[in-house]
Amino acid sequence: xNNSDDFISTVSHELRTPLxxxxxxxxxxxxxxxxxxxxxKKKFLKIIEQQSxxxxxxxxxxxxxxxxxxxxxxxxxVDINNAILPVIQMVSQQYKTxxxxxxxxxxxxxxxxxxxxxxxxxxxxxxxxxKYSDEGKTVTVSTSFSDNSDYISVxxxxxxxxxxxxxxxxxxxxxxxxxxxxxxKTQGSGLGLYITKTLTExxxxxxxxxxxxxxxxxxxxxxxxxxxxxxKCSVTS
Numbered sequence: 001x002n003n004s005d006d007f008i009s010t011v012s013h014e015l016r017t018p019l020x021x022x023x024x025x026x027x028x029x030x031x032x033x034x035x036x037x038x039x040x041k042k043k044f045l046k047i048i049e050q051q052s053x054x055x056x057x058x059x060x061x062x063x064x065x066x067x068x069x070x071x072x073x074x075x076x077x078v079d080i081n082n083a084i085l086p087v088i089q090m091v092s093q094q095y096k097t098x099x100x101x102x103x104x105x106x107x108x109x110x111x112x113x114x115x116x117x118x119x120x121x122x123x124x125x126x127x128x129x130x131k132y133s134d135e136g137k138t139v140t141v142s143t144s145f146s147d148n149s150d151y152i153s154v155x156x157x158x159x160x161x162x163x164x165x166x167x168x169x170x171x172x173x174x175x176x177x178x179x180x181x182x183x184x185k186t187q188g189s190g191l192g193l194y195i196t197k198t199l200t201e202x203x204x205x206x207x208x209x210x211x212x213x214x215x216x217x218x219x220x221x222x223x224x225x226x227x228x229x230x231x232k233c234s235v236t237s
Contacts, residue, residue: 015058018051025051061191064120065174068195073117073202077110077225080118080143080152087122088141094127097135103142111152112225117199122154124192125218129158133215151205151221163211171209172197 025044029036036044081104092100111118122141129139137159145152163171174194200207206221 015055018055018058021051022048022055058191061195064195065191068198068202073114075112075114075203078113078115078118080108080111080113080154080222081106083113083115083118084122084141084143084154087119087126091123091126091130091139095130098130098133099136099138100126100130101138101140103140105142105144108143108145108152109227110225111222113203113205113222117203118222121196121199121220122156124196125156125220128192129156129160129216129218133158133160145224150224150227152224154220154222155217157215157217159215161215162213163209163216168209172207 025048029041029044033041084102084104088100088102092098126139126141133139139159140155140157142155142157143152144155172193174191197207200220200222204223207218209216209218211217
């Protein structure tokens with residue numbers, strides 16, 4: 001089986017799971033509507049909604065993967081801090097049981113990035129940090145830079161249970177799903193980090209992570225725009 005066949009086979013399997021669940025609960029409701037109490041109806045509808053959202057997310061990620069090779073990257077001078085703020089606001093509305101904090105260095109230079117792709121990267125990392133940590137935990141996003149480096153550092157830190165060292169090599173591969181209590185109860189496509197790494201590298205950046213039992217920190221390094229001049233970017237909040 002070649003890579004294309006393997007990809008199609010995996011996608012078919014991933015799509016079948018939520019579709020089977022949606023059809024099964026819809027058929028149950030249609031066939032037994034009068035016998036179901038209101039609590040059961042709400043429970044089944046909630047499952048249908050969750051699986052529909054899972055399906056939408058999966059399709060969006062698959063479309064992103066298929067377009068990656070032809071992705072049109074336009075690098076411009078971007079204020080990273082200002083680009084991060086709306087992402088945090090959006091994700092915090094989706095995960096209202098989590099706390100979100102920012103530690104943004106107001107003196108960082110501008111970065112050379114495609115702002116849409118950068119915000120997609122930040123959305124993936126921030127959503128993952130919330131998704132794979134328990135309710136009430138804090139997600140921290142920080143920016144920094146060093147005078148002797150040509151890169152700006154963006155870090156996303158969670159308070160999850162960490163990533164086992166044996167999973168380190170596969171975490172950025174297609175359809176990778178780690179096996180731990182949090183990932184078993186959380187549904188995902190296994191494509192988000194693959195897309196994130198690919199987009200980061202297309203913008204001449206680097207991505208890595210460190211992890212222990214207290215949580216995980218993903219770090220994205222992005223090139224400074226016109227590193228020789230290091231134009232300062234200011235935050236407007």
